[in-house]
Amino acid sequence: MTGFFNVSDLDDVIARVGSFPVTGAEEIPLEAALGRTLAGEIASDVDIPGFDRATMDGYAVKGADTFGASDGSPAWLRLAGTVAMGEEPGFVLGQGEAAAISTGGMLPDGADAVVMVEHTDRVDEATIEVYRSVAPGHHVITRGEDFERGRGILVPGTLIGPAEAGLLAAAGCTTVAVRKKPRVGIVSTGDEVIPVGQTPVRGQIRDINTHTLSAMVTEAGGDPLSFGIAGDGEGELEPLLEKALASCDMVLISGGSSVGMRDRTLSAMERAPESRVLVHGIAISPGKPTILARIGDKPVWGLPGHVASAMVVFEVVVRPFLLAATGAPFTARPVVPARLTRNIASAQGRTDFVRTRLVAEGDGYRAEPLPGKSGLIHTMVHAHGLIRINRDTEGLYRDAIVPVRLLP
Amino acid sequence: MTGFFNVSDLDDVIARVGSFPVTGAEEIPLEAALGRTLAGEIASDVDIPGFDRATMDGYAVKGADTFGASDGSPAWLRLAGTVAMGEEPGFVLGQGEAAAISTGGMLPDGADAVVMVEHTDRVDEATIEVYRSVAPGHHVITRGEDFERGRGILVPGTLIGPAEAGLLAAAGCTTVAVRKKPRVGIVSTGDEVIPVGQTPVRGQIRDINTHTLSAMVTEAGGDPLSFGIAGDGEGELEPLLEKALASCDMVLISGGSSVGMRDRTLSAMERAPESRVLVHGIAISPGKPTILARIGDKPVWGLPGHVASAMVVFEVVVRPFLLAATGAPFTARPVVPARLTRNIASAQGRTDFVRTRLVAEGDGYRAEPLPGKSGLIHTMVHAHGLIRINRDTEGLYRDAIVPVRLLP
Known part of the structure; x- marks a missing residue:
């Protein structure tokens, strides 16, 4: 195929991930931070918790006062008071004393453990019996046990999930500095491609790639912007590319799978100012005709027009670049082992990605390749994951246990 | 513990999923449909593709005209024309004829296969040589092969991912009828709990649960609304619960882990009109003190105050109810097998969920329980998944291969 003499190895393409810039930072409300990436380190402004905290309902005690206590020989303790929730106790616990406390309450000074209410009895207004021995620290979260004041608790590049959102709340962050979502411009190409709102006549096909790629960009933490469809005519792609470059951090051009259009995508990239084509063809299947150019400091991709090919290339090649733009370290998709239901042949010298359905089988899964x-x-609708066949492998055998990387 | 005499089995609680209503439908733009659930069946208004379509650059031919062709004995075909992209060819292919065609182009009537350009040579203006035999259907997607006009292509309850978005685009759906996002009201409780924007004094702690739960609601496809913090005082919770019920499809009340507050959460639920407490205590750890009431036709949950407990209960108990409200069939989290790095003890009679870190090891993972x-x-920040220990199991042994269900 003309123009593909220097097909790049997949790993060499991925190795370029770090050579593109990370987006700038912006301060957003904590409520909007799910799925975003921290721009800076987060330290807590307080110890978490800020006091020794009961984790059970019962009595705050000095552990040593309960040593040897049992059902047959309970310890008798004098009630020094009751801890009110959310307040500092107004008393200090002396030897032989106990204070009623609820889960989450603050231990009075002098107390070092909590005995569960189930292991006590109230003798009278001023006295309890304790039937179990508790060691110091028992049923207590000590001050700063979760996190200490001033200590870094989340590093830059952390992806904010539910637990991280909780940690930011604990640290008092009503707003948080995150990386801006990378804006990804999407252009479809081809005289045969029409917008979704139109009804195709024979020879035409609706623009699918804009919608699959937009969704994949969103899922990867980017902000997709559609710039429409460029026909195959001379000069039709350039203005859309220029417009996309003006407002986006990355551009995806899909289609251009016809001979003429493939050349147009490449030449539109080459004609842009400060442009350098880095990759022209990758030794993968599907996805061989993929192009990567650096225009200014932005990655611009030429993706295959076939819908399933474009999706696979996005998943295995483009997505790592998009994650990197958010400052996040690359995290691979979860991989599950599965039993292959049939042989898969593969050509040496290229890396294959086989769309696969997963079906529960015993404690695990079986992998049914979708060779469509x-x-x-429709094969992508049924695919749960991809099986990677490395370039030095000729194929995989039926009943082999293979790792399947899950698709979102 | 008073009030927990009739602790429910986890499976019995989950079995109630179908007894709550699904949200209503709304029509939204295709661009906004990622992560939403289809309200109705989708049929395509056209065949996809609408014509026999070339999947390679080359020549449209009658396959039979190439039978027996080889490098040594090529078939000679007469050039009948060139197919323009996006247009119906203006000619019919006769016997012994070929038409130049690009990937995505429409085969002329009479053609049934495509021979790749690499396997041909142009002899003169009007003639090509073909060096390979191609069977009818080769390098062609036939009309309706992806989907046929009028055929249901996506069923109600389908979660819309990138592939489904592409399919909706192909079917001409500029808008799509989806289930409304379930609105989930969130109330934190406890005199010791203060908003994130305030600085805790000793005895106080910032409201973490509102933020972890909001993020988990969003991740599960719901729309979280915070109704603030109710103190432990008599009558403080009722107005917040009433307000949340007025505008939400589900309510989560977290905290109330102190003895007094636990009773208040229960009594606020019981006092609401048309209220029935369905579950009061579940045989799981963490999460035993969980409450589920039906108020009107809405599920109202009392969740533990401990942050990790509340997150685990949301993940294993509440989330299936939230997914069901969107009309989606329940889909379990992906499960990966991993080697357990130490023994875990478990009490019989309850189902344990152990927070676990996963570390890559060989081709798989090892599971390091996080017993915090x-x-x-902070244990939730480091947890990648949960190990379930069923109620009839006393524990798991070191080096056992155990299934770990991934957390989002």
């Missing part, structure tokens, strides 16, 4: 043509969207 | 106190948020 890459121009069909 | 459930009042600490």
Whole structure:
């Protein structure tokens, strides 16, 4: 295929991830931070918790006062008071004393453990019996045990999930500095491609790639912007590319799978100012005709027109670049082992990604390859994951246990 | 513990999922549909593709005209024309004829296969040589091969991911009827709990649960609304619960882990009109003190105050109810097998969920249990998944291969 003499190895393409810039930072409300990436380190402004805290309902005690206590020989303790929730106790616990406390309450000074209410009895207004011995620290979260004041608790590049949102709340962050979502411009190409709102006549096909790629960009933490469809005519792509570059951090051009259009995508990239084509063809299947150019400091991708090919290339090649733009360390998709239901042949010298359905089987899964043509969207609807076949492997055998990387 | 005499089995609680209503439908733009659930069946208004479509650059031919062709004995075909992209060819292919075609182009009537350009040579203006035999259907996607006009292509309850978005685009859906996002009201309780924007004095702690739970609601496809913090005083919770019920499809009340407050959460639920407490205590750890009431037709949850407990209960108990409210069939989290790095003991009669870190090891993972106190948020930051220990199991042994269900 002309123009593909220097097909790049997949790993060499991925190795370029770090050579593009990370987006700038912005301060957003904590409520909006789910799925975003921290721009800076987060330290807590307080100890978490800020006091020794009961984790059970019962009595705050000095552990040593309960040593040897049992059902047959309970310890008798004098009630020094009751801890009110959310307040500092107004008393200090002396030897032989106990204070009624609820889960989450602050231990009075002098107390070092909590005995559960189930292991006590109230003798009278001023006295309790304790039937168990508790060691110091028992049923207590000590001051700063979760996090200490001033200590860094989350590093830059952390992806904010539910637990991280909780940690930011504990640290008092009503707003948080995160990386801006990378804006990703999307252009479809081809005289045969029409917008979704139109009804195709024979020879035409609706623009699918804009919608699959937009969704994948969103899922990866980017902000997709559609710039429409460029026909195959001379000069039709350039203005859309220029517009996309003006407002986006990355551009995806899909289609251009016809001979003429493939050249147009490449030449539109080459004609842009400060442009350098870095990759022209990758030794993967599907996805060989993928192009990567650096225009200014932005990655611009030429993706295959076949819908399933474009999705696989996005998943295995483009997504790491998009994650990197958010400052997040690359995290691989979860991988599950599965039993292959049939042989898969593969050509040496290229890396294959086989769309696969997973079906529960015993304690695990079986992997059913979906060999459909890459121009069909329905195979992607049924695919749960991808099986990677490395370039030095000729294929995989039926009943082999293979790792399947899950698709979102 | 008073009030927990009839602790429910986890499976019996989950079995109630179907007894609550699904949200209503709304029509939204296709661009906004990622992560939403289809309200109705989708049929395509056209065949996809609408014509026999070339999947390679080359020549449209009658396959039979190439039978027996080889490098040594090529077939000679007469050029009948060139197919323009996006247009219906203006000619019919006769016997012994070929038409130049690009990937995505429409085969002329009479053609049934495509021979790749690499396997041909142009002899002169009007003639090509073909060096390979191609069977009818080769390098062609036939009309309706992806989907047929009028055929249901996506069923109600389908979660819309990138592939489904592409399919909706192909089917001409500029808008799509989806289930409304369930609105989930969130109330934190406890005199010791203060808003994130305030600085805690001794005895106080910032409201973490509102933020972890909001993020988990969002991740599960719901729309979280915070109704603030109710103190432990008599009558403080009722107005917040009433307000949340007025505008939400589900309510989560977290905290109330102190003896007094636990009773208040229960009594606020019981006092609401048309209220029935369905579950008061579940045989799981963490999460035993969980409450589920039906108020009107809405599920109202009393969740533990300990942050890690509340997160685990949301993940294993509440989330299936939230997914069901969107009309989606329940889909379990992906499960990966991992080697357990130490023994875990478990009490019979309850189902344990052990927070676990996963570390890559060989081709798989090892599972390092995180035994931290459930009042600490940092164990959840490090947890990648949960190990379930069923109620009839006494524990798990070191080096056992155990299934770990991934956390989002």
